[in-house]
Amino acid sequence: xxxxxxxxxxxxxxxxxxxxxxxxxxxxxxxxxxxxxxxxxxxxxxxxxxxxxxxxxxxxxxxxxxxxxxxxxxxxxxxxxxxxxxxxxxxxxxxxxxxxxxxxxxxxxxxxxxxxxxxxxxxxxxxxxxxxxxxxxxxxxxxxxxxxxxxxxxxxxxxxxxxxxxxxxxxxxxxxxxxxxxxxxxxxxxxxxxxxxxxxxxxxxxxxxxxxxxxxxxxxxxxxxxxxxxxxxxxxxxxxxxxxxxxx
Amino acid sequence: xxxxxxxxxxxxxxxxxxxxxxxxxxxxxxxxxxxxxxxxxxxxxxxxxxxxxxxxxxxxxxxxxxxxxxxxxxxxxxxxxxxxxxxxxxxxxxxxxxxxxxxxxxxxxxxxxxxxxxxxxxxxxxxxxxxxxxxxxxxxxxxxxxxxxxxxxxxxxxxxxxxxxxxxxxxxxxxxxxxxxxxxxxxxxxxxxxxxxxxxxxxxxxxxxxxxxxxxxxxxxxxxxxxxxxxxxxxxxxxxxxxxxxxx
DNA sequence: CTTGTCAAAGTGGTAATACCACGGTATGAA
DNA sequence: TTCATACCGTGGTATTACCACTTTGACAAG
Numbered sequence: 001x002x003x004x005x006x007x008x009x010x011x012x013x014x015x016x017x018x019x020x021x022x023x024x025x026x027x028x029x030x031x032x033x034x035x036x037x038x039x040x041x042x043x044x045x046x047x048x049x050x051x052x053x054x055x056x057x058x059x060x061x062x063x064x065x066x067x068x069x070x071x072x073x074x075x076x077x078x079x080x081x082x083x084x085x086x087x088x089x090x091x092x093x094x095x096x097x098x099x100x101x102x103x104x105x106x107x108x109x110x111x112x113x114x115x116x117x118x119x120x121x122x123x124x125x126x127x128x129x130x131x132x133x134x135x136x137x138x139x140x141x142x143x144x145x146x147x148x149x150x151x152x153x154x155x156x157x158x159x160x161x162x163x164x165x166x167x168x169x170x171x172x173x174x175x176x177x178x179x180x181x182x183x184x185x186x187x188x189x190x191x192x193x194x195x196x197x198x199x200x201x202x203x204x205x206x207x208x209x210x211x212x213x214x215x216x217x218x219x220x221x222x223x224x225x226x227x228x229x230x231x232x233x234x235x236x237x238x239x240x241x242x243x244x245x246x247x248x
Numbered sequence: 249x250x251x252x253x254x255x256x257x258x259x260x261x262x263x264x265x266x267x268x269x270x271x272x273x274x275x276x277x278x279x280x281x282x283x284x285x286x287x288x289x290x291x292x293x294x295x296x297x298x299x300x301x302x303x304x305x306x307x308x309x310x311x312x313x314x315x316x317x318x319x320x321x322x323x324x325x326x327x328x329x330x331x332x333x334x335x336x337x338x339x340x341x342x343x344x345x346x347x348x349x350x351x352x353x354x355x356x357x358x359x360x361x362x363x364x365x366x367x368x369x370x371x372x373x374x375x376x377x378x379x380x381x382x383x384x385x386x387x388x389x390x391x392x393x394x395x396x397x398x399x400x401x402x403x404x405x406x407x408x409x410x411x412x413x414x415x416x417x418x419x420x421x422x423x424x425x426x427x428x429x430x431x432x433x434x435x436x437x438x439x440x441x442x443x444x445x446x447x448x449x450x451x452x453x454x455x456x457x458x459x460x461x462x463x464x465x466x467x468x469x470x471x472x473x474x475x476x477x478x479x480x481x482x483x484x485x486x487x488x489x490x491x492x493x494x495x496x
Numbered sequence: 497c498t499t500g501t502c503a504a505a506g507t508g509g510t511a512a513t514a515c516c517a518c519g520g521t522a523t524g525a526a
Numbered sequence: 527t528t529c530a531t532a533c534c535g536t537g538g539t540a541t542t543a544c545c546a547c548t549t550t551g552a553c554a555a556g
Contacts, residue, residue, distance in 0.1 A: 015510065016308070028340065040536060051511045053301045056538085060264070060305040061312035065337055072537050073519035081341035086334065089313065093329040093418070100414055106362055107415040114358035166348055167355040167426075170341070171419050178415075262538065288507055299540045304509085320508050321548035 015050040019058045022048060027067065027078065034080035038068065083173035091177040101185065104178040109227055111172050112156060116207075116223055118163035120216040127162035131208050134158045138204050142197045149184035155204055162211065263298040267306045270296060275315065275326065282328040286316065331421035339425040349433065352426040357475055359420050360404060364455075364471055366411035368464040375410035379456050382406040386452050390445045397432035403452055410459065 013021070026032040038044070041059070045052040059076050062068045066085040068076045094100045119127070134155040141148040153176075160172050172179070190196050203226055210219035261269070274280045286292070289307070293300040307324050310316045314333040316324045342348045367375070382403040389396040401424075408420050420427070438444050451474055458467035 028343065042536080053304070054510065056301070057305055057308040057509095059537095060309045064309035064312045067340075070537075071519080072517075073535080075536060083341065086337070086341075090334070090418070093331060093334075094414060103413050103415045106366060106411075106413045107359075107419055110358040110362035110416060110419075111355075113361070114354055118354060163354075165351050165354045166342060167351045167423065168358060170338070171355055171358075171422070174338075174422065175415065175419070264538080290507080301541095302539065305538095307508095318508075319548085320546075321506080323507060323548095 015054045016057055019044070019048055019050060019054060020061065023058060023062065032078050034078050036078045037074075038076040038078070040075060083170045086174045087177045090174045094178065100178065101182060104175060104182050105227070107171075107175055108156075108179060108182065111168055112159065112223060113220060115160040115163035115165065115168050115172075116211065116219045117216045118165055118168075119159055119211050120214045120219055122164045123162040123211055127158070128208070128212055130158045131155070131162065131211065135201075135204050135208055139201045142201055145184060145187035145191050149187040150180065152187065152204075153180050153183045159207070159211070263302045264305055267292070267296055267298060267302060268309065271306060271310060280326050282326050284326045285322075286324040286326070288323060331418040334422045335425045338422045342423075342426065348426065349430060352423060352430050353475070355419075355423055356404075356427060356430065357472075359416055360407065360471060361468055363408045363411035363413065363416050363420075364459065364467045365464045366413055366416075367407055367459050368462045368467055370412045371410040371459055375406070376456070376460055378406045379403070379410065379459065383449075383452050383456055387449045390449055393432060393435035393439050397435040398428065400435065400452075401428050401431045407455070407459070 023038070032038070038059075039047070041052050041055045044055045048055075059068065059070055063070050063076075066079060066082065069079050070076045123131075134151070134157075137151040138148070138155050141151040156179075157172065157176075160169055163169070203222070207219065207222050207226065210222055271286070280286070286307075287295070289300050289303045292303045296303070307316065307318055311318050311324075314327060314330060317327050318324045342352075371379075382399070382405075385399040386396070386403050389399040404427075405420065405424075408417055411417070451470070455467065455470050455474065458470055
């Protein structure tokens, strides 16, 4: 069966399949929403004409995919969808496909390029305030790769939130575990470059300025530079050196 | 609990939690791998000192997250991870967040733009052959929005496969259900435009040609036109009309 | 010897009944 | 009014019995 909440049951429907379909319909049709309590097991069993263990099997399945939460003595409650719940599963599944820490950059580039274009069109003043706060945290944590990597991730998550695209946000959340690891590794890799801290902070500031100016093309260009950040910084350092002859 | 195959069980462990942890450990440690059959329910119950219904609840949960497949009369088999299994779950979770059919275009644009750049660099001859075959199917199904929409989706999936990025591929698979719906709706929307069929097929052909030519900038430009396909075609039809006076 | 058929064994699917554990609410006493 | 306790409702589990499906082995026929 698998995570088949939106899939049709087999024609020779078992009791389990019929109950699953019933609950699924309630969820998809909007009759039940986050916070609502399902009918008690005994009542569901009576109403649906099955035994209570079958109900329990369905509820366990729904709980396993994060759709409900079973509370002993209280009942089963519909949960608000949380894409971060998928993160662990996603990470594990990807990990079984071989080395993906580098490849996750491709997904990051894809999502952020589109998100920043949307952010230039859609960002609200409170989105910009959130970005400003995230920038402040990037600045104050820039010396520490671990905390700084997390702050870096948060800045980019705020960018994606400013895009107001639920689909992009959900994809980003699904790969968040891998992205955080990627942010940390990139930070560790570039931390030894002279002057990188100032460059990092200024670059994030320029990204925020482009969004505030609603300049999608500049934002995109800056973002591409951002993804090449170690390479770019070394190129600029070399250019500065060529322009300033040695003073010794 | 949620999709917590990689998460620690609660300390006050129920029978269910203990059994779940036992099976989980077998899976994560590599003792059990895809294709392996779990012990029969009755034997698991005896060995773990719980009743059979508890075992069944655990197995249902594992099946719901796609980790195993329960086969009547045969036993429960460990499954190979399959991102398409996440698709239904993803779709359901997104659907609870309001209208996402239009918004899924943003994710599509993000993924495909990055994928086609990678495809220009990485596509093998067998990727190009697969794209050619997908193009042939687009051509032969172009008159039917339903089947044509599916063929259209398959062409774009072949593009993403040619990128050889597991992360992008998995994200695409996760939103495949929504994308197929989106492809169909777009097809239905433009199906009444005169000459659209030829235009559609030619446009897909040009996309394939750009990938074969390893021309990432052209590919990206063509792709952006592709996403605006209804608008673009109407603009060209108007330009043709302005250039050719009526013959009546 | 090979192939086909059928029955038995093993495995999952379900129902019914009983009882224990937890959480929330209502009632009574201070 | 506040606190403690009892009760009720809900989930967690065990046991027993029986049905449905799949596989394997034995036997018969060619």
